[in-house]
Amino acid sequence: MSTGIDRLRDFVADATRRADREGAAGMPGPELLAAFRDLVSHDDWLPADCAVPHAAHYQQYLLHCDPLERFCIVSFVWGPGQRTPVHDHTVWGYVGMLRGEEISQRYARADDGVGYAPVGQPAHLKPGMVEALSPSEGDIHEVRNAHADRVSISVHMYGANIGAVRRSVFDPVSGRAKPFVSGYSAAQLPNIWDRSAHLRSQIDMGK
Template identity: 55%
Template sequence: MSTPHTQAIDRLVAAIETIVAGAPDAILARAAEPLAALVAKDDWIDPAFAAPDPVRYRQYLLYRDPADRFSVVSFVWGPGQATPIHDHRVWGLVGVLRGAEIDQRYARTASGALGFAGPPTQLDAGAVATLSPESGDIHQVSNAFADRVSISIHVYGTDIGRVERATYDATGAAKPFISGYAQPASVFA
């Protein structure tokens, strides 16, 4: 059964499929437009994929490309929730659907520790940001609000829930992790 949720994801997937078939260096620039179109309206996401957790942010898989070229994920941030400092190891785009997020980028210092790579950036609803290992993909993300939920839609250059990535402490020491997903029960019914 087609719903506003599935129709919106289907439109994004069709656009991204066309883009990932092209030149890799143009993916981020070209994929930002269809993601911006998706997050421009906040009337399509199924509430099951927008449910916060009281303790930590949630990551829901919305679509996994069968050829493993990309995935589409919703991130749901409860009030004041944040990620640890982490990386992605693949290209990615973030589009804020609801609320706002604070994105603090990091870079290695001469000693190998992590330092701020500029000031934090606030991404408001409708904003789209890109990241890639080539341009620096170590960051920490937090809900900009202490009193409400924020939701962002991410597109990654593989199934991000299955990629071994790392979290980092301030010294730059890496700790491997695989994020997985917090899928709603209805997905498995």
């Protein structure tokens, strides 16, 4: 059974095999969603460097990007009370809650194509819960930390290199879309491939 950083490495390998086998177009099948849900149901694998908040704004740390940019995995670290603007994604996505809680409100474009309006009630995500997003079913939302006094962390998976995708944020007054590219909060990725400590321990145990 996977533990620690092995969970992320094994999930990346599984997602890569699925992308090779099934292709990357459209929403993935339920098997990947189940595997992602299992990943975020354990809180023993996120590298500490990818869980550091910023006092002024939320952080998004790239954990892994498929070399063909078919998918990526990102940790979102929310300081107390922090929130996103209303934004879209243009690709499918999973949002999984790892620590703390967050609230997500979905929106839809108005009939005139300019403004936007809330759709349904806000989703309140708690650890282990996953929300799926799809452009075909509506992928505009606003997300905020449900806590005003502590950090929350969610893990997101997208059907692209999301930090390099041209997307839109929406003006809260006019409702008009403005293009943006999110990028990432760190220039380095965590090393999920170093298995030397485990292998050395096996040698020490005579295995």
